[in-house]
Amino acid sequence: MSTNSNLSNRQSIRLSNYDYSQKGSYFITIVSQDRIHLFGKIEDGIMMLNSVGKILEEEWRNTIQLRTNLALGEFIIMPDHMHMIITITAQMEKKEDKEWIHSNPKSPSQTIGAIIRGFKGASSKKINLFLNSTGESQFAPTESPFAPKNSQFTRTEFYKNKIFQRNYYEHIIRNQNDYNRIEQYILDNPKNWKKKKMKLNSY
Numbered sequence: 001m002s003t004n005s006n007l008s009n010r011q012s013i014r015l016s017n018y019d020y021s022q023k024g025s026y027f028i029t030i031v032s033q034d035r036i037h038l039f040g041k042i043e044d045g046i047m048m049l050n051s052v053g054k055i056l057e058e059e060w061r062n063t064i065q066l067r068t069n070l071a072l073g074e075f076i077i078m079p080d081h082m083h084m085i086i087t088i089t090a091q092m093e094k095k096e097d098k099e100w101i102h103s104n105p106k107s108p109s110q111t112i113g114a115i116i117r118g119f120k121g122a123s124s125k126k127i128n129l130f131l132n133s134t135g136e137s138q139f140a141p142t143e144s145p146f147a148p149k150n151s152q153f154t155r156t157e158f159y160k161n162k163i164f165q166r167n168y169y170e171h172i173i174r175n176q177n178d179y180n181r182i183e184q185y186i187l188d189n190p191k192n193w194k195k196k197k198m199k200l201n202s203y
Contacts, residue, residue: 021110025073025087025173027182028116033162037079038127045191052127053077059123060084067115075182076190084168085173085185116168124163 032038049057056077062072065085073085091110158178173179 020124021088021112022091023088025085025179026112027083027085027171027173028112029081029083029169030116030120031081031165031168033165035080039077039079041079042190042193045193047076047078047190049077051130055126055130056082056123059119062122063115063119066133067110069110070115073179074186076186078189078193083189085179085182085186086112088112091138092180112170120164120168127163 039056040047040049042048047053058077060072060082064072069088069090071087072090073087075082075084088110171182173182
C-alpha cells in the first residue's frame with residue numbers, strides 16, 4: 001500500500017446515530033501521549049517490542065478473554081501508536097442501558113468506545129506498575145518529533161504522565177475490500193516507518 005495513504009491521519013468522527021455495539025469490523029488507532037516512542041523501535045523494517053510494548057500486546061490479546069463476542073484481526077504495535085482491527089461477532093443485550101441513563105455517566109460496556117477505554121486503562125495501569133517497580137528509563141522520547149524538548153523520564157515522572165492520548169481514531173469497515181486494504185496497511189506499517197519519519201522531518 002502507498003505510504004501516502006491517509007489511513008494514519010484519519011480524524012476520529014463518531015457517527016451520532018450509529019450503534020457502535022452492533023456486529024461489524026472496526027479499524028482502530030491509538031496513539032501514545034505526545035507521540036513519545038514508548039513501545040519499542042523499528043529495526044530493518046521490523047518492529048522490536050520493548051517491555052512496555054509487550055505489556056500492550058499481552059493486554060490486547062487478553063481482550064477476547066474478557067469479552068467473548070469479539071474477534072481480533074490483524075494488529076501492529078508501532079513505536080508511538082497501535083493499529084488494530086476488531087470485530088464484534090455478536091451484539092450483546094444491553095441490560096444496563098436503563099441503569100446507565102440514571103446512574104454513572106459512561107457509555108454501555110459493549111460499545112467500541114468502552115472496549116478501547118477498558119483496554120487503554122488496563123494497559124496504562126500495568127505499564128505504570130511495571131515502570132515504577134523496575135525504574136526502567138529506556139523509554140526517553142529521544143526519537144519522537146512531537147515529544148517535549150529536553151525531556152527525560154525518571155521513574156516518578158513517568159508515573160505522572162499519561163500513556164495514551166485521550167481520544168482514538170476509528171473507521172467502520174464497510175466491506176471485504178475495505179477490510180483487505182486496511183489489513184495490508186497494518187502489515188506494511190513497519191517497513192514504511194522510515195519513509196514516514198523522513199516525511200515528517202521534512203516539514
